[in-house]
Amino acid sequence: MSDRPDIFTVGELRASGHVHKDLRREIRDNLLAALSAGRDPWPGMFGFSRTVLPQLERALLAGHDVVLLGERGQGKTRLLRTLAGLLDEWSPVIEDSELNEHPYEPITEHSRALVLTEGDRLRVAWRHRSERYVEKLATPDTSVADLIGDVDPMRVAEGRRLGDPETIHYGLVPRSNRGIIAINELPDLAERIQVSMLNVMEERDIQIRGYVLRLPLDVLVVASANPEDYTNRGRIITPLRDRFGAEIRTHYPIELDDEIAVIRQEGHLVAGVPPVILEILARYTRALRQSPAVNQTSGVSARFGIAGAETVAAAALRRASVRGEDEAVARIIDLDAAVEVLAGKIEFESGEEGREQDILDHLLRVATAEAERAHFHGIDMGPLVAALDGRTSVTTGELVTAREFLENLPALNGSRLYDQITERLGATSDGQRAAAVELALEGLYLARRISKESDDETTIYG
Secondary structure (H helix, E strand, C coil): CCCCCCCCEHHHHHHCCCCCCCHHHHHHHHHHHHHHCCCCCCCCCCCCCCCHHHHHHHHHHCCCCEEEECCCCCCHHHHHHHHHHHCCCEEEEECCCCCCCECCECCCHHHHHHHHHHHHHCEEEEEEHHHHEEEEECCCCCCHHHHCEEECHHHHHCCCCCCCHHHEEECHHHHCCCEEEEEECHHHCCHHHHHCCHHHHHCCCEEECCEEECCCCCEEEEEEECCCCCCCCCCCCHHHHHHCCEEEECCCCCCHHHHHHHHHHHCCCCCECCHHHHHHHHHHHHHHHHCCCECCCCCCCHHHHHHHHHHHHHHHHHHHHHHCCCCCECCHHHHHHHHHHHHHHCCECHHHCCCHHHHHHHHHHHHHHHHHHHHHCCCCCHHHHHHCCCCCCEEEECCCCHHHHHHCCCCCCCCCHHHHHHHHCCCCCHHHHHHHHHHHHHHHHHCCCCCEEECCCEEEEC
16 A cells, blocks of 8 residues: 555645546546556456456446346455455545545535635545445345435434435445445345435435435446346346446356366465365366256355365364374365365255255265366376275374375385375375375275275275
8 A cells, every 4th residue: 555645735736736537537547557557457356357357347448337247156246346446546535524525526515615715725635445445235124324315313403404405414325425335235125225226326416305415426336136036035126227337247267277266365274275175176166056956046156165175274274283283284085074064055956855965975076086087197096906905905084194194005016106196286295195195095986996984083995
C-alpha cells in the first residue's frame, strides 16, 4: 500500500492537478492500463481466463452493472472482490461526508453549503480502494432501510421537519457512492426489496418513504446468484434482472491444473501435502461432478477439494504429534479420513439412498488409479509384486510413521524400483517417499495385482 496523499484541502487538491473521474471511467481506465501493461487484473482467479474474464472485462469497459450466475463454490464472491483492485488506490472525499462525495462534485445540500462557505479551505479526506468495496449477503430479513435508507426518528425528535433530507439515515447503497456494492445471493432478497433497487440502477436516485431525492449516485452494482433452476429460495425479478447490463455464467475449473491451483491457493494446510495428494483430491472432485449419482444442479463446490486437503493435512499433523515425527506429511492413507468428513458436502440423487458411502469410496479409488497411472506409467512394478509373495506384506496406517513404513518395505534384490517411484514424484523427505510408495501399492491393489486388508487403524498390502 502506498502512502496516503499529503493533501488536506480542496485548494491543495486543485494545485496538485487532480482530475475527477466518474466511477465507471475510473474502472475503465485502470482496467485498460492493466491490460496494456500485460498485468493480470484478476489475481488468484484460475480457470476463467478464456471464458468468464473476457466477458467481465467487456462488461466493465461498457460501464455495465453485472450479475454472476453459477453454482456454489465457483469463485463468484472471490471474483467480485477482485473488482476493488480496479479502483484508484486513494480517492479524495469531502471530510465527514456521509455519502463519500468528491470535493469537486458535492451532491447533498449540506455538502454544497460547505463548498460555498469554505471554498478552497474545504477539508479533504482520503479513502483507500478497500473502503470503496462494500459487500452485503442478501437474506430474507434484509429491509429497504438496510439497502436504501429510512427516516431517522431521532433526527426528527431533535426538531428537524419531517421533509428535511437531513432526517434520512442512508442505507448501504447510498453509502457506497463512488464505490462498488456487491450483493451476494441476490435472489434471497424479498421481491419488494428488489423493487427498491430499480430506481438506483436505472435513474440513479433513491426513494425513501415518499421522498424522491435526486442524488446522482455514482455506484457500480454487482451481484451473485445461483441459477434459477437450483435455488428454491427466490428469484431475481424480471425488471431488476433487466437493469443489469451483463449477466455472466461462471463454471467450475475446466482443466485439472486449474482445479489443483485453486486447492493449493485456498487451502490452509497445517502440514505438508505432496502435490500428488492434491491432484488426487482434484481428480476426486471432478469425478463427483461427472457422476450421475450426484445431484449436479446443486453442484460440487471447489470447497470440497479445499476441505479435503485441509483434512489430510490435519491427519498428518495428528500422526506426527502422536508418534513424534519430525515432519508432518500427508500420505495416501490419510485420504480415507477426508472421505469420512466430507460426505455431508455432497447432495446425492434421491435414488441413491443407502449407497452414498459406496459411491464416495468408488470414486476415490477411480481418482487414485488415474493419478497412479499418470505418474507411474512405464515403470515395471513386477519386482514389488514378486516381493509380496504371500509370506511378505507391507503395513501402513494412520498412526504408522513414514520411517516405520519405509523400513518395513521388502527388499527388491538390487532393483531401483523404489528410487524410480520417488523420483517420478520428486520426493525427497521420508514423508514424501512414503507417500509415493503408498500410491504405488494402492495402484497395484486397484489393478488387482496385490491384495489389501484394512481395519480401523491399519492397512496391509500383500
